[in-house]
Amino acid sequence: MxxxxxxxxxxxxxxxxxxxxxxxxxxxxxxxxxxxxxxxxxxxxxxxxxxxxxxxxxxxxxxxxxxxxxxxxxxxxxxxxxxxxxxxxxxxxxxxxxxxxxxxxxxxxxxxxxxxxxxxxxxxxxxxxxxxxxxxxxxxxxxxxxxxxxxxxxxxxxxxxxxxxxxxxxxxxxxxxxxxxxxxxxxxxxxxxxxxxxxxxxxxxxxxxxxxxxxxAKPVQGGTYTVILDPDLAGVFIHEAFGHICEADFLLKNEPMRKVMQLGTRFGVESLNVVDDGYRPGERGNVPYDDEGVPWTKAYLIKNGALTGLMHSRATAHKMRAEPTGNARAVSWEHEPIVRMRNTYIEPGTATLDEMLHGIERGLYACSAFGGQTMFEQFTFSAAYGHEIVRGKIGPMVRDVVLTGNVFHTLQNIEMIGKDFVLEGSAGGCGKGGQWPLPTTTGAPHVRVRNVTVGGR
Ligand SMILES: [Zn+2]
CATH class of the missing domain: 3.30.2290.10 (PmbA/TldD superfamily)
Known part of the structure; x- marks a missing residue:
């Protein structure tokens, strides 16, 4: 051959x-x-x-x-x-x-x-x-x-x-x-x-x-909470709510969003780093060479809180005067490559879970994701389950935990990033442009976010 x-x-x-x-x-x-x-x-x-x-x-x-x-x-x-x-x-x-x-x-x-x-x-x-x-x-x-x-x-x-x-x-x-x-x-x-x-x-x-x-478990009481996302949910959040809008082909078709996604724009705290990493042997998002033959990169989307890069194919890189990042992927031989994620994660910070719980009078610990929807910068995610946080301690289990918000506000509201990083290799896969399920991996540490709107289902 x-x-x-x-x-x-x-x-x-x-x-x-x-x-x-x-x-x-x-x-x-x-x-x-x-x-x-x-x-x-x-x-x-x-x-x-x-x-x-x-x-x-x-x-x-x-x-x-x-x-x-x-x-x-x-x-x-x-x-x-x-x-x-x-x-x-x-x-x-x-x-x-x-x-x-x-x-x-x-x-x-x-x-x-x-x-x-x-x-x-x-x-x-x-x-x-x-x-x-x-x-x-x-x-x-x-x-x-x-x-x-x-x-x-x-x-x-x-x-x-x-x-x-x-x-x-x-x-x-x-x-x-x-x-x-x-x-x-x-x-x-x-x-x-x-x-x-x-x-x-x-x-x-x-x-x-x-x-x-x-x-x-009791249904969660709707309201605005300080929420700690577990690594699984935080990883899904960064892929679904933020990763997809960092795909250059999407931005080339969406002028209002392109204006928001200017390189250098501050999106979060100094300690926030978000990466789409092509080389993670053993992970589903491992793409040493993409489907245009471009070698892997470790593409920083957010570095020290500011937007530093996007994900590109060779064609989008030319249009936006950027370097190809190795993100052109096809789900199978019947499809042409389009801009897709690989291993997308929030890099670990310095906080322990105890430090993150400390000072939360009444909050929510939201765990794992049933799934979610995003519409440009708006997202809705169903956590698989949650726990109340009461006076700095993880309390009883709650259900019907649905988080909604604006991705940019939510990134700005991240106030603590844990050091307990996990890459969550899960089944299923990412869907885009009729190409599904593409193997990807998401990851994050625990992340603490203030002012999150939580609704019961
Ligand atoms: Zn996806």
């Missing part, structure tokens, strides 16, 4: 040509209640070419490697046709061509693990949840793995071959009492081997225990 790709892009008549070929092996196990819902494994392969002619892209996908030269001709023709009508010509920021090979490490290669062993593992977690309490009404356990081999070449001489492992486990429990229904879940996801899926019994029990505990 390597020679085929190198030769084909070298012979292209377009101004710029790239070709990416992917081979994916995956398997999946799913249980719901006592039912095995999925037990499957499969393989697929395909490729995509992008050709640039006078500022216009032409794109073609293919599944037969022998078609590659014909597909490049086709994409070149499409680009040439489009170039007559292009209002906003594309140009690529320059990068040094690279030749690289990278393979993610696995202690136990999941491709060699029998599907039945994966089933037994998931079934074991499922039984733990169902057997936890008579109040458990339902369960869901999902195991997935995927090995993605990506071969990439472009007409500037870049050639990259990568092998990327991905393993996720999600465990969820539903508890019921007198018509009240509550849920608990835990998930993990890593660019690693089968070993990270094993030994998750505690996660299964935690999910079940939380669902049952939430049955007797």
């Amino acid at each position: 390597e020679e085929r790709l190198r030769e084909a892009v070298a012979q292209s008549h377009a101004d710029y040509t790239e070709a990416r070929w992917e081979e994916v092996t995956r398997s999946r196990v799913a249980f719901q209640r006592d039912q095995l819902m999925a037990l499957e494994s499969g393989e697929e392969a395909g490729g995509i070419v992008r050709c640039l002619v006078r500022g216009a892209w032409g794109i073609a996908v293919f599944t037969d490697p022998a078609e590659l030269p014909r597909k490049i001709a086709e994409a070149t023709h499409l680009a040439r046709t489009a170039s007559g009508h292009v209002k906003d010509p594309v140009a690529l920021a320059p990068v040094q061509p690279v030749e690289a090979r990278y393979e993610g490490a696995m202690k136990r290669d999941f491709r060699g693990v029998p599907l039945d062993e994966k089933r037994r593992l998931a079934e074991g977690y499922n039984k733990l949840i169902l057997g936890f309490s008579p109040q458990i009404a339902s369960s869901s356990v999902r195991y997935t793995d995927a090995w993605r081999k990506v071969v990439y070449a472009n007409s500037e001489g870049t050639f990259v071959e990568q092998g990327i492992p991905d393993v996720t486990v999600m465990v969820a429990a539903v508890a019921r009492k007198n018509g009240d229904i509550q849920q608990g879940f835990e998930s993990v996801g890593y660019a690693a081997g089968f070993e990270v899926a094993q030994g998750r019994e505690e996660d299964a029990l935690t999910a079940a225990r939380r669902a049952v505990d939430l049955l007797s």
Whole structure:
């Protein structure tokens, strides 16, 4: 495949040509209640070419490697046709061509693990949840793995071959009492081997225990609180509410937001640092080379409280006169790369959790995320659960914790940053532009924020 790709892009008549070929092996196990819902494994392969002619892209996908030269001709023709009508010509920021090979490490290669062993593992977690309490009404356990081999070449001489492992486990429990229904879940996801899926019994029990505990938790009283976000929720917040608006392709389409997102603008306290980091071996957001063959960067979005950078593809970097950051990613061979996050996190500060709790007369400890919505700078997040903070101590569990606010106000209101940093590799993934689920990782320490609007559901 390597020679085929190198030769084909070298012979292209377009101004710029790239070709990416992917081979994916995956398997999946799913249980719901006592039912095995999925037990499957499969393989697929395909490729995509992008050709640039006078500022216009032409794109073609293919599944037969022998078609590659014909597909490049086709994409070149499409680009040439489009170039007559292009209002906003594309140009690529320059990068040094690279030749690289990278393979993610696995202690136990999941491709060699029998599907039945994966089933037994998931079934074991499922039984733990169902057997936890008579109040458990339902369960869901999902195991997935995927090995993605990506071969990439472009007409500037870049050639990259990568092998990327991905393993996720999600465990969820539903508890019921007198018509009240509550849920608990835990998930993990890593660019690693089968070993990270094993030994998750505690996660299964935690999910079940939380669902049952939430049955007797009080709904949170709505109001404005000083809130401590746990690392999981703080990580989701920084990805969803802030990360997405630091994606340069979004800003290029949104002028009002572009004016707000001027480099140098102060967004928070001096100790606030936010990073999108391309190189974190073992994490799902590990992207040593992006899908334009650009090497990883550690891109500071916020440094010492001020906006210092955005995330770029080569095209957005050219438009905004910035350096490419290695953030051009495609979820699969059927898609072109767009600007996406990798490992996005708030860097640790200096406070202990006790120091952060100190001085809060009545506050809220908000933990883990059920999910959220963002609309430009407005966000709404549902915490999976919370605890009251009473006179500097973590108090009883509360439920229906929904946090709403404006991302810029919230960043300004961050008053303490913990030193207990956690990267949360979770299942699922990021969605954008019809490309989902893209493996990413979020992370943060505990973060204390004043004046957070908390509503009951
Ligand atoms: Zn996202």
